Amino acid sequence: MTTTFFSEAYRETPIHLRHIIPLDFHSVPTVPDSHVWPKSDAFSSDDDRFSIPIVDLNDPDAVKLIGHACETWGAFQVINHGIPLNLLDDMESETRRLFSLPAQQKMKALREPAGIAGYGIARISPFFPKYMWHEGFTMSGSPVDHARALWPNDNARFCDVMESYQKKMKVLAEQLTHMILKSLDISEQDLNSDILGLPYTVLQLNSYPSCPDPNRAMGLAPHTDTSLLTIVHQSAITGLQLFKEGLGWVSVQPITGALVVNVGDLLHIFSNARFPSVLHRAVVNRDRFHRFSMAYFYGISTDCNVSPLPKLLNISGQTPRYRSVTVKEYVVIKSKSFDEALSLIRI
Numbered sequence: 001m002t003t004t005f006f007s008e009a010y011r012e013t014p015i016h017l018r019h020i021i022p023l024d025f026h027s028v029p030t031v032p033d034s035h036v037w038p039k040s041d042a043f044s045s046d047d048d049r050f051s052i053p054i055v056d057l058n059d060p061d062a063v064k065l066i067g068h069a070c071e072t073w074g075a076f077q078v079i080n081h082g083i084p085l086n087l088l089d090d091m092e093s094e095t096r097r098l099f100s101l102p103a104q105q106k107m108k109a110l111r112e113p114a115g116i117a118g119y120g121i122a123r124i125s126p127f128f129p130k131y132m133w134h135e136g137f138t139m140s141g142s143p144v145d146h147a148r149a150l151w152p153n154d155n156a157r158f159c160d161v162m163e164s165y166q167k168k169m170k171v172l173a174e175q176l177t178h179m180i181l182k183s184l185d186i187s188e189q190d191l192n193s194d195i196l197g198l199p200y201t202v203l204q205l206n207s208y209p210s211c212p213d214p215n216r217a218m219g220l221a222p223h224t225d226t227s228l229l230t231i232v233h234q235s236a237i238t239g240l241q242l243f244k245e246g247l248g249w250v251s252v253q254p255i256t257g258a259l260v261v262n263v264g265d266l267l268h269i270f271s272n273a274r275f276p277s278v279l280h281r282a283v284v285n286r287d288r289f290h291r292f293s294m295a296y297f298y299g300i301s302t303d304c305n306v307s308p309l310p311k312l313l314n315i316s317g318q319t320p321r322y323r324s325v326t327v328k329e330y331v332v333i334k335s336k337s338f339d340e341a342l343s344l345i346r347i
Ligand SMILES: C=C1C[C@]23C[C@@]1(O)CC[C@H]2[C@@]12CCC[C@@](C)(C(=O)O1)[C@H]2[C@@H]3C(=O)O
Pocket: 006, 116, 122, 123, 124, 125, 136, 138, 202, 204, 220, 223, 224, 225, 226, 227, 297
């Protein structure tokens, strides 16, 4: 379902193979020119005075705290979320196992030019003049076909772990969505009845190999997510940074067992810009520090419209800042215009 939706949306913007096939990172002793980004101090963020809020889902004030975090940061870390720690560990070890395969084996699961699922570099690559120090593996639904191509005889464990993670993430994403709506005083009855019915979901595994010159390479370039919200599990190595007006790039410190939640573009539109869809990027590390992350993108039903929620406009007396678009229209606009997508639908 999700796969068909995205391949229809991406039909008009197929990606060239040079923007799908990653570098064989372990085969290069230095950073090739194709991957050298302009040197800038902004790459390092040693300033740990600031950090995004941490919300305990068992806190009686969790709804209020989440609402405040979404409004001030567009992100927060969540603890006591109900995802077992051993499942997070299994995700990490299966992710490591996948990216440790020889380059020619990973190529057997290469993403199609207009596809969403499979192995390759980030879809946003063509918007940047340099390549990122990153490789990814994207799943929309069952990973079984690609997993068979990667490990003809030994794919059951990978599929089991990915599928059970997707199930658990869906439950958590639903719970967070309800809490976020509650923080806005919106109940399910205030929503178009099928909007949350059949959400699109995408699971993305990210690998950032250790880099010989991390100050000149970029793991994942600055972007906002095309989702309602994204739940990220990061390995114990720093790399994720969020951009906060007035502060600049702020690192998200890994906390064992915590998950990072980002506000995506769709929630930004629904909230009539009250919640910023957070600009974020991943920087890379040297030596032994190969970093992994697992991002779960949670959307809404693909045949629904996205627009500022009418009840919210009534409560606040605000005028809508965005015109109504279908999810597909928005995904097409974003795939063509990337960081200008929101301004193209602004009223
Ligand atoms: C649903 C999606 C969001 C995403 C594009 C995609 O079709 C599948 C992969 C997602 C991802 C993961 C890495 C970063 C990102 C910007 C990219 O290039 O591919 C996101 C996309 C997004 O949020 O727009």
